[in-house]
Amino acid sequence: MASAGCTEMAAAGITLHPACRVRQEGFGLLFYDIRGPRLLFAETGSLLAPDHFESMRSKDDLPAGLTEQQTNVLQNFIVKLLERGFLREQ
Amino acid sequence: MSNRFVEQGLRSPVNLTWEVTLACNLRCRHCLSSSAEPAVNELTTAEALALVEELHQEGVFQINFGGGEPFMRPDFLQIIDACHARGIMTCISTNGTLFTSELVERLSRTSMMAIQVSLDGAKKETCEAIRGKGTYDTALNALELLAQSPIPTSINAVLTTDNADEIQDLQHLANQLGVTLRISRFRPSGRGADNWEALRPTPSQLIDFSAWLSENENIRTGDSFFSLTSQERQGLGLNLCGAAKLTCCVGPTGKVYPCAFLQSDRFEAGDLRENSFKQIWDDSEIFESFRGLRIHSCEDCQRFDQCHGGCPAVAYHLKDDIEGGDPECLERCVTSIADAKAEVVAA
Numbered sequence: 052m053a054s055a056g057c058t059e060m061a062a063a064g065i066t067l068h069p070a071c072r073v074r075q076e077g078f079g080l081l082f083y084d085i086r087g088p089r090l091l092f093a094e095t096g097s098l099l100a101p102d103h104f105e106s107m108r109s110k111d112d113l114p115a116g117l118t119e120q121q122t123n124v125l126q127n128f129i130v131k132l133l134e135r136g137f138l139r140e141q
Numbered sequence: 142m143s144n145r146f147v148e149q150g151l152r153s154p155v156n157l158t159w160e161v162t163l164a165c166n167l168r169c170r171h172c173l174s175s176s177a178e179p180a181v182n183e184l185t186t187a188e189a190l191a192l193v194e195e196l197h198q199e200g201v202f203q204i205n206f207g208g209g210e211p212f213m214r215p216d217f218l219q220i221i222d223a224c225h226a227r228g229i230m231t232c233i234s235t236n237g238t239l240f241t242s243e244l245v246e247r248l249s250r251t252s253m254m255a256i257q258v259s260l261d262g263a264k265k266e267t268c269e270a271i272r273g274k275g276t277y278d279t280a281l282n283a284l285e286l287l288a289q290s291p292i293p294t295s296i297n298a299v300l301t302t303d304n305a306d307e308i309q310d311l312q313h314l315a316n317q318l319g320v321t322l323r324i325s326r327f328r329p330s331g332r333g334a335d336n337w338e339a340l341r342p343t344p345s346q347l348i349d350f351s352a353w354l355s356e357n358e359n360i361r362t363g364d365s366f367f368s369l370t371s372q373e374r375q376g377l378g379l380n381l382c383g384a385a386k387l388t389c390c391v392g393p394t395g396k397v398y399p400c401a402f403l404q405s406d407r408f409e410a411g412d413l414r415e416n417s418f419k420q421i422w423d424d425s426e427i428f429e430s431f432r433g434l435r436i437h438s439c440e441d442c443q444r445f446d447q448c449h450g451g452c453p454a455v456a457y458h459l460k461d462d463i464e465g466g467d468p469e470c471l472e473r474c475v476t477s478i479a480d481a482k483a484e485v486v487a488a
Contacts, residue, residue: 069252072228074200078146083155083202085230085255090155090387092146 064107065129068139073101082137091137098125104138147386150432153422156203157196158390158401161189161220164213167236168332169259169272171299171340173402175331176209180393186216188395188413190223195418197227207234207401209393218247225251232257234297236276237283249290257297257323258283263310267303271340281318288319295321295361302339305346308353312360323361324350329458330402344474351471367448369471381449385410385431389422397421399431402454439466 067073072083079095098121099114113125132138162183165176184192196204204224211217211233224231230253237258248254258280262268265277272280287294296315298304304311308324315322329337342350351369354360367381384399391397395413398404410428411421422428436450450456451467459468467473 070230072202072230074152074202076146076152078149081146081151081155085203085232088156088203094146 063110063140065104065110065133065138065140066107067104068137071137073104073137075101082132084137086136089135091132091135093128095125095128107141110140144381147383151387153196153199153201153419154388155201156205156388157201158205158207158388160208160390160392160401160404161206161211161217162209162214163393165208165210165236166213166238167210167273167276169236169261170336171261171271171301171327171333173328173331173333174209174404179209179213183214183393184395184413186219189216189220192391192395192413192418193220193223193227193229197224197229199419199422201229203230203232205232205234210236210238212239212244221254225253228253230254234259235283236272237280238276240279240283240286242286245286245290245292249292252291255293255295256287257295258287259298260284260296260311260314261298261301262304263307263314267307270303271299271301284318284320293321295323297323297325299325299327300342300346300350301327302342302346305342305350308350312357321359321361323363324354324366325363326366326452326455328402328452328455330404330454334458341469344469344477347469347474348471348478351474367451369448369469369474382431382434382451382453384453385425385428389428397425399427400454402452403457434464436464436466438464439470442472444470444472 068084070085073080078092080093080099080101082091082093083089098117103114110129111126113122117125129138133140160174162179163174163176164179165172168177206221212235214220221231221233232255234257248256259272260268260277260280261271262277268277268280269275284294284296296311298308298311300308312322327333327340327342333340347369351366354362354366354369384403389397389399389410390401390404391413392404397410397413397418398408399410408427410425413421431453434453439445439450448467448470451470453463455467455469456465457463
Protein backbone atom coordinates (compact mmCIF):
# COMPACT_ATOMS: atom_id res chain seq x y z
CA MET A 52 0.00 0.00 0.00
CA ALA A 53 1.30 3.39 -0.89
CA SER A 54 1.98 5.57 2.10
CA ALA A 55 0.10 8.78 2.44
CA GLY A 56 2.08 11.79 1.25
CA CYS A 57 2.97 14.46 3.76
CA THR A 58 0.80 17.43 3.02
CA GLU A 59 1.85 19.52 5.99
CA MET A 60 4.41 22.24 5.35
CA ALA A 61 7.01 22.57 8.07
CA ALA A 62 6.88 25.99 9.70
CA ALA A 63 9.66 28.31 8.58
CA GLY A 64 12.39 28.65 11.15
CA ILE A 65 15.41 30.86 11.68
CA THR A 66 18.95 30.07 12.72
CA LEU A 67 22.37 31.68 12.66
CA HIS A 68 23.98 31.65 9.21
CA PRO A 69 26.88 29.13 9.14
CA ALA A 70 29.30 31.95 8.28
CA CYS A 71 28.26 33.91 11.36
CA ARG A 72 28.92 33.77 15.07
CA VAL A 73 27.43 35.60 18.04
CA ARG A 74 28.57 36.26 21.59
CA GLN A 75 27.42 38.13 24.66
CA GLU A 76 28.94 41.53 25.42
CA GLY A 77 28.07 44.05 28.12
CA PHE A 78 25.84 46.03 25.75
CA GLY A 79 24.08 42.96 24.34
CA LEU A 80 24.94 40.71 21.42
CA LEU A 81 27.89 41.01 19.05
CA PHE A 82 27.44 39.33 15.68
CA TYR A 83 30.35 38.48 13.38
CA ASP A 84 30.16 37.51 9.73
CA ILE A 85 33.35 36.02 8.29
CA ARG A 86 32.19 36.88 4.76
CA GLY A 87 33.10 40.55 5.24
CA PRO A 88 34.17 40.29 7.90
CA ARG A 89 31.29 42.36 9.22
CA LEU A 90 30.20 43.16 12.74
CA LEU A 91 26.78 43.96 14.09
CA PHE A 92 26.39 45.44 17.56
CA ALA A 93 22.97 44.76 19.05
CA GLU A 94 22.06 46.69 22.16
CA THR A 95 19.85 43.92 23.49
CA GLY A 96 21.24 43.85 27.02
CA SER A 97 20.37 40.49 28.52
CA LEU A 98 17.04 40.09 26.72
CA LEU A 99 18.41 37.47 24.32
CA ALA A 100 21.19 34.97 24.97
CA PRO A 101 23.57 33.99 22.15
CA ASP A 102 22.32 30.41 22.22
CA HIS A 103 18.89 31.67 21.18
CA PHE A 104 20.21 31.48 17.60
CA GLU A 105 22.02 28.15 17.83
CA SER A 106 19.11 25.93 16.85
CA MET A 107 16.27 26.35 14.40
CA ARG A 108 13.28 28.14 15.90
CA SER A 109 10.31 30.18 14.84
CA LYS A 110 10.81 33.92 14.32
CA ASP A 111 8.17 34.54 16.96
CA ASP A 112 9.71 32.19 19.49
CA LEU A 113 11.07 34.68 22.02
CA PRO A 114 11.91 34.29 25.71
CA ALA A 115 8.98 34.37 28.13
CA GLY A 116 8.28 37.37 30.33
CA LEU A 117 8.99 40.14 27.82
CA THR A 118 6.88 43.26 27.72
CA GLU A 119 4.97 44.03 24.52
CA GLN A 120 7.47 46.76 23.70
CA GLN A 121 10.45 44.44 24.22
CA THR A 122 8.78 41.81 22.05
CA ASN A 123 8.28 44.33 19.26
CA VAL A 124 11.88 45.51 19.50
CA LEU A 125 13.24 41.97 19.32
CA GLN A 126 10.94 40.96 16.46
CA ASN A 127 12.12 43.96 14.45
CA PHE A 128 15.70 43.14 15.36
CA ILE A 129 15.34 39.58 14.09
CA VAL A 130 13.94 40.88 10.80
CA LYS A 131 17.00 43.13 10.55
CA LEU A 132 19.34 40.20 11.20
CA LEU A 133 17.60 38.24 8.43
CA GLU A 134 17.85 41.13 5.99
CA ARG A 135 21.55 41.54 6.70
CA GLY A 136 22.30 37.84 6.33
CA PHE A 137 23.33 37.11 9.90
CA LEU A 138 20.35 34.76 10.23
CA ARG A 139 18.89 32.51 7.61
CA GLU A 140 15.34 31.28 7.24
CA GLN A 141 14.49 27.74 6.28
CA MET B 142 30.02 50.56 12.00
CA SER B 143 29.16 52.01 15.37
CA ASN B 144 32.35 52.67 17.28
CA ARG B 145 30.60 53.48 20.54
CA PHE B 146 30.59 49.84 21.59
CA VAL B 147 34.22 49.37 20.61
CA GLU B 148 35.15 52.41 22.68
CA GLN B 149 33.40 50.84 25.68
CA GLY B 150 35.69 47.85 25.30
CA LEU B 151 34.96 44.31 24.16
CA ARG B 152 35.50 41.33 26.42
CA SER B 153 37.88 39.80 23.88
CA PRO B 154 39.03 40.43 20.31
CA VAL B 155 36.66 39.44 17.53
CA ASN B 156 39.58 38.02 15.59
CA LEU B 157 43.31 37.85 15.97
CA THR B 158 46.41 37.18 13.94
CA TRP B 159 48.45 34.23 15.12
CA GLU B 160 51.90 33.92 13.61
CA VAL B 161 52.38 30.26 14.43
CA THR B 162 55.96 30.04 13.23
CA LEU B 163 58.73 32.19 11.82
CA ALA B 164 59.82 29.30 9.63
CA CYS B 165 59.49 30.06 5.95
CA ASN B 166 60.85 28.52 2.78
CA LEU B 167 60.78 31.91 1.02
CA ARG B 168 62.58 35.19 1.69
CA CYS B 169 60.11 37.77 0.40
CA ARG B 170 61.52 41.28 0.32
CA HIS B 171 58.47 42.80 1.99
CA CYS B 172 58.03 40.19 4.74
CA LEU B 173 56.65 41.95 7.80
CA SER B 174 58.31 39.54 10.23
CA SER B 175 61.61 38.77 8.43
CA SER B 176 60.61 35.13 8.44
CA ALA B 177 63.27 32.52 7.70
CA GLU B 178 64.16 30.01 10.43
CA PRO B 179 61.75 29.04 13.23
CA ALA B 180 61.91 31.31 16.27
CA VAL B 181 63.74 29.96 19.30
CA ASN B 182 61.27 28.32 21.67
CA GLU B 183 58.10 28.51 19.57
CA LEU B 184 54.91 27.36 21.29
CA THR B 185 54.71 23.59 21.62
CA THR B 186 51.77 21.65 20.28
CA ALA B 187 50.32 21.33 23.78
CA GLU B 188 50.71 25.08 24.38
CA ALA B 189 49.15 25.89 21.03
CA LEU B 190 46.17 23.63 21.66
CA ALA B 191 45.71 25.11 25.13
CA LEU B 192 45.67 28.57 23.56
CA VAL B 193 42.98 27.49 21.09
CA GLU B 194 40.84 26.31 24.00
CA GLU B 195 41.39 29.57 25.86
CA LEU B 196 40.51 31.69 22.83
CA HIS B 197 37.36 29.61 22.44
CA GLN B 198 36.44 30.22 26.07
CA GLU B 199 36.95 33.94 25.52
CA GLY B 200 34.62 33.98 22.53
CA VAL B 201 37.14 34.83 19.79
CA PHE B 202 35.32 34.34 16.50
CA GLN B 203 38.17 33.95 14.06
CA ILE B 204 41.90 33.30 13.97
CA ASN B 205 43.95 34.52 11.04
CA PHE B 206 46.97 32.26 10.75
CA GLY B 207 50.18 33.55 9.29
CA GLY B 208 53.89 33.43 9.89
CA GLY B 209 56.25 32.45 8.47
CA GLU B 210 54.61 29.82 6.37
CA PRO B 211 52.07 28.18 8.68
CA PHE B 212 52.19 24.85 6.84
CA MET B 213 55.90 24.59 7.74
CA ARG B 214 54.72 23.80 11.27
CA PRO B 215 54.31 20.01 11.49
CA ASP B 216 51.33 20.26 13.85
CA PHE B 217 49.52 23.00 11.95
CA LEU B 218 46.64 20.79 10.79
CA GLN B 219 46.15 19.68 14.39
CA ILE B 220 45.92 23.32 15.49
CA ILE B 221 43.36 24.33 12.86
CA ASP B 222 41.35 21.15 13.50
CA ALA B 223 41.17 22.17 17.16
CA CYS B 224 39.88 25.60 16.14
CA HIS B 225 37.18 24.19 13.91
CA ALA B 226 36.11 21.62 16.53
CA ARG B 227 35.37 24.59 18.80
CA GLY B 228 33.57 26.60 16.14
CA ILE B 229 36.40 29.09 15.67
CA MET B 230 36.64 30.16 12.04
CA THR B 231 40.08 30.36 10.47
CA CYS B 232 41.76 32.22 7.66
CA ILE B 233 45.18 31.04 6.54
CA SER B 234 47.74 33.19 4.76
CA THR B 235 50.10 30.97 2.84
CA ASN B 236 52.67 31.18 0.09
CA GLY B 237 51.12 28.08 -1.48
CA THR B 238 54.40 26.26 -2.00
CA LEU B 239 53.42 23.19 0.02
CA PHE B 240 49.98 22.66 -1.51
CA THR B 241 49.06 19.32 -3.04
CA SER B 242 45.71 17.90 -4.09
CA GLU B 243 45.85 15.70 -0.97
CA LEU B 244 46.29 18.71 1.29
CA VAL B 245 43.44 20.59 -0.38
CA GLU B 246 41.18 17.56 0.01
CA ARG B 247 42.12 17.38 3.69
CA LEU B 248 41.42 21.10 4.21
CA SER B 249 38.12 20.84 2.35
CA ARG B 250 36.59 18.74 5.12
CA THR B 251 35.57 21.86 7.00
CA SER B 252 33.48 24.81 5.95
CA MET B 253 35.01 27.08 8.58
CA MET B 254 38.15 28.08 6.76
CA ALA B 255 39.27 30.56 4.13
CA ILE B 256 42.68 30.68 2.47
CA GLN B 257 44.73 33.54 1.06
CA VAL B 258 47.55 32.68 -1.31
CA SER B 259 50.22 35.33 -1.74
CA LEU B 260 50.87 36.47 -5.30
CA ASP B 261 52.54 39.84 -5.70
CA GLY B 262 52.16 40.49 -9.38
CA ALA B 263 50.07 39.53 -12.36
CA LYS B 264 53.33 39.08 -14.26
CA LYS B 265 55.72 36.32 -13.28
CA GLU B 266 58.75 38.62 -13.27
CA THR B 267 57.05 41.17 -11.02
CA CYS B 268 55.98 38.56 -8.49
CA GLU B 269 59.31 36.77 -8.45
CA ALA B 270 61.31 39.98 -8.06
CA ILE B 271 59.62 40.29 -4.66
CA ARG B 272 59.00 36.68 -3.62
CA GLY B 273 61.77 34.75 -5.36
CA LYS B 274 62.24 32.39 -8.27
CA GLY B 275 59.53 29.79 -8.82
CA THR B 276 56.98 31.46 -6.55
CA TYR B 277 54.61 32.54 -9.31
CA ASP B 278 54.00 29.04 -10.65
CA THR B 279 53.73 27.42 -7.22
CA ALA B 280 51.22 30.05 -6.08
CA LEU B 281 49.19 29.57 -9.26
CA ASN B 282 49.24 25.81 -8.73
CA ALA B 283 47.89 26.24 -5.20
CA LEU B 284 45.23 28.68 -6.40
CA GLU B 285 44.11 26.31 -9.15
CA LEU B 286 43.83 23.41 -6.69
CA LEU B 287 41.92 25.55 -4.22
CA ALA B 288 39.64 26.99 -6.90
CA GLN B 289 38.38 23.45 -7.56
CA SER B 290 37.55 23.01 -3.87
CA PRO B 291 34.75 24.53 -1.80
CA ILE B 292 37.28 26.52 0.26
CA PRO B 293 36.78 30.30 -0.09
CA THR B 294 40.07 31.40 -1.62
CA SER B 295 41.68 34.69 -2.48
CA ILE B 296 44.82 35.99 -4.05
CA ASN B 297 46.57 38.20 -1.52
CA ALA B 298 48.78 40.85 -3.09
CA VAL B 299 50.77 43.43 -1.17
CA LEU B 300 50.62 46.73 -3.03
CA THR B 301 54.12 47.92 -3.98
CA THR B 302 55.47 50.38 -6.49
CA ASP B 303 56.39 47.43 -8.73
CA ASN B 304 52.93 45.87 -8.95
CA ALA B 305 50.72 48.96 -8.62
CA ASP B 306 50.15 48.95 -12.38
CA GLU B 307 49.15 45.27 -12.34
CA ILE B 308 46.29 45.38 -9.85
CA GLN B 309 43.65 45.40 -12.58
CA ASP B 310 45.37 42.41 -14.21
CA LEU B 311 45.47 40.64 -10.86
CA GLN B 312 41.72 41.14 -10.63
CA HIS B 313 41.33 39.58 -14.09
CA LEU B 314 43.53 36.69 -13.04
CA ALA B 315 41.45 36.15 -9.89
CA ASN B 316 38.29 36.19 -11.99
CA GLN B 317 39.76 33.66 -14.42
CA LEU B 318 40.73 31.37 -11.58
CA GLY B 319 37.39 31.77 -9.83
CA VAL B 320 38.84 33.23 -6.65
CA THR B 321 38.66 36.69 -5.09
CA LEU B 322 41.33 39.37 -4.81
CA ARG B 323 42.57 40.92 -1.61
CA ILE B 324 45.07 43.77 -1.58
CA SER B 325 47.15 44.37 1.53
CA ARG B 326 49.12 47.39 2.50
CA PHE B 327 52.91 47.33 2.40
CA ARG B 328 54.23 48.43 5.78
CA PRO B 329 57.81 49.14 6.82
CA SER B 330 58.33 46.31 9.32
CA GLY B 331 60.63 43.30 9.13
CA ARG B 332 62.35 43.01 5.73
CA GLY B 333 59.74 45.49 4.57
CA ALA B 334 61.64 48.13 6.53
CA ASP B 335 64.92 47.20 4.80
CA ASN B 336 63.28 47.47 1.38
CA TRP B 337 60.87 50.28 2.14
CA GLU B 338 62.27 52.93 -0.18
CA ALA B 339 62.61 50.48 -3.06
CA LEU B 340 59.14 49.00 -2.80
CA ARG B 341 56.85 51.64 -1.33
CA PRO B 342 54.11 52.85 -3.67
CA THR B 343 54.40 56.48 -4.68
CA PRO B 344 51.80 59.00 -3.47
CA SER B 345 50.46 59.12 -7.01
CA GLN B 346 50.08 55.33 -7.10
CA LEU B 347 48.29 55.38 -3.75
CA ILE B 348 45.85 58.01 -4.98
CA ASP B 349 45.18 56.03 -8.15
CA PHE B 350 44.71 52.88 -6.07
CA SER B 351 42.27 54.66 -3.77
CA ALA B 352 40.22 55.73 -6.80
CA TRP B 353 40.34 52.21 -8.22
CA LEU B 354 39.18 50.76 -4.90
CA SER B 355 36.21 53.09 -4.84
CA GLU B 356 35.08 51.62 -8.17
CA ASN B 357 35.70 48.02 -7.13
CA GLU B 358 33.71 47.26 -4.04
CA ASN B 359 34.29 43.52 -4.37
CA ILE B 360 38.01 43.91 -3.68
CA ARG B 361 38.87 43.03 -0.10
CA THR B 362 41.45 44.96 1.83
CA GLY B 363 40.86 43.82 5.40
CA ASP B 364 41.73 46.78 7.55
CA SER B 365 44.74 47.64 5.41
CA PHE B 366 43.60 50.72 3.59
CA PHE B 367 41.21 52.68 5.76
CA SER B 368 43.76 55.48 5.53
CA LEU B 369 43.01 55.65 1.81
CA THR B 370 39.39 54.60 1.79
CA SER B 371 37.15 56.80 -0.24
CA GLN B 372 33.67 57.85 0.78
CA GLU B 373 32.27 55.21 -1.57
CA ARG B 374 33.75 52.37 0.43
CA GLN B 375 32.75 53.67 3.84
CA GLY B 376 30.71 51.04 5.59
CA LEU B 377 32.53 48.18 3.89
CA GLY B 378 35.03 47.81 6.69
CA LEU B 379 36.82 49.48 9.52
CA ASN B 380 37.50 53.19 9.49
CA LEU B 381 39.88 53.09 12.40
CA CYS B 382 42.73 51.03 13.72
CA GLY B 383 41.33 47.95 15.47
CA ALA B 384 44.55 47.05 17.32
CA ALA B 385 43.87 46.13 20.96
CA LYS B 386 40.19 46.99 20.48
CA LEU B 387 38.91 44.42 17.99
CA THR B 388 42.03 42.43 17.24
CA CYS B 389 45.59 41.69 18.32
CA CYS B 390 48.51 39.47 17.40
CA VAL B 391 50.01 36.37 18.99
CA GLY B 392 53.62 35.73 18.00
CA PRO B 393 55.31 32.34 17.51
CA THR B 394 56.61 32.16 21.09
CA GLY B 395 53.34 33.23 22.71
CA LYS B 396 54.02 36.92 23.10
CA VAL B 397 51.03 39.14 22.46
CA TYR B 398 51.10 42.45 20.55
CA PRO B 399 48.56 45.04 19.38
CA CYS B 400 49.07 44.02 15.76
CA ALA B 401 51.33 41.97 13.50
CA PHE B 402 53.26 45.06 12.43
CA LEU B 403 54.26 45.96 15.98
CA GLN B 404 55.95 42.76 17.11
CA SER B 405 58.76 44.27 19.15
CA ASP B 406 59.64 44.42 22.85
CA ARG B 407 58.35 47.99 23.03
CA PHE B 408 54.84 46.85 22.14
CA GLU B 409 54.75 43.50 23.94
CA ALA B 410 51.45 43.37 25.82
CA GLY B 411 52.20 40.13 27.58
CA ASP B 412 53.51 36.59 27.36
CA LEU B 413 51.11 33.64 27.27
CA ARG B 414 53.68 31.55 29.12
CA GLU B 415 53.32 33.93 32.07
CA ASN B 416 49.73 35.16 31.89
CA SER B 417 46.42 34.02 30.50
CA PHE B 418 45.12 35.59 27.32
CA LYS B 419 42.29 37.16 29.30
CA GLN B 420 44.69 38.75 31.77
CA ILE B 421 46.70 40.23 28.93
CA TRP B 422 43.61 41.47 27.05
CA ASP B 423 42.07 43.00 30.17
CA ASP B 424 45.12 44.35 32.01
CA SER B 425 47.93 45.13 29.57
CA GLU B 426 49.14 48.71 29.80
CA ILE B 427 50.14 48.60 26.14
CA PHE B 428 46.63 47.59 25.13
CA GLU B 429 45.20 50.25 27.40
CA SER B 430 47.36 52.89 25.72
CA PHE B 431 46.16 51.80 22.27
CA ARG B 432 42.54 51.94 23.39
CA GLY B 433 43.08 55.51 24.48
CA LEU B 434 45.15 56.48 21.44
CA ARG B 435 43.96 59.68 19.80
CA ILE B 436 45.74 61.19 16.81
CA HIS B 437 45.22 64.79 17.81
CA SER B 438 47.41 66.11 15.00
CA CYS B 439 44.86 64.78 12.50
CA GLU B 440 41.69 65.96 14.20
CA ASP B 441 41.36 69.09 12.07
CA CYS B 442 41.69 67.12 8.84
CA GLN B 443 38.60 66.95 6.63
CA ARG B 444 39.05 63.18 6.37
CA PHE B 445 39.45 62.52 10.10
CA ASP B 446 36.09 60.80 10.39
CA GLN B 447 37.10 58.50 7.56
CA CYS B 448 40.45 57.28 8.92
CA HIS B 449 40.95 58.63 12.47
CA GLY B 450 44.64 59.20 11.80
CA GLY B 451 45.33 56.00 9.87
CA CYS B 452 47.74 53.25 10.83
CA PRO B 453 49.73 53.87 14.04
CA ALA B 454 52.22 51.14 13.06
CA VAL B 455 53.23 53.00 9.91
CA ALA B 456 53.50 56.25 11.88
CA TYR B 457 55.73 54.48 14.39
CA HIS B 458 58.01 52.85 11.83
CA LEU B 459 58.41 55.96 9.69
CA LYS B 460 58.31 58.72 12.30
CA ASP B 461 58.97 56.90 15.57
CA ASP B 462 55.73 58.49 16.74
CA ILE B 463 52.75 56.24 17.34
CA GLU B 464 50.54 59.33 17.69
CA GLY B 465 52.01 61.10 14.68
CA GLY B 466 49.36 60.31 12.11
CA ASP B 467 49.72 58.04 9.12
CA PRO B 468 52.35 59.50 6.75
CA GLU B 469 50.73 57.75 3.79
CA CYS B 470 47.12 58.78 4.28
CA LEU B 471 45.14 60.05 1.30
CA GLU B 472 45.31 63.64 2.45
CA ARG B 473 49.10 63.55 2.84
CA CYS B 474 49.47 61.87 -0.57
CA VAL B 475 47.54 64.71 -2.19
CA THR B 476 49.51 67.31 -0.24
CA SER B 477 52.89 65.79 -1.08
CA ILE B 478 52.10 65.78 -4.80
CA ALA B 479 50.92 69.40 -4.61
CA ASP B 480 54.10 70.34 -2.73
CA ALA B 481 56.26 68.61 -5.32
CA LYS B 482 54.51 70.47 -8.13
CA ALA B 483 54.95 73.77 -6.28
CA GLU B 484 58.68 73.08 -5.91
CA VAL B 485 58.99 72.42 -9.62
CA VAL B 486 57.18 75.68 -10.42
CA ALA B 487 59.31 77.63 -7.94
CA ALA B 488 62.49 76.19 -9.40
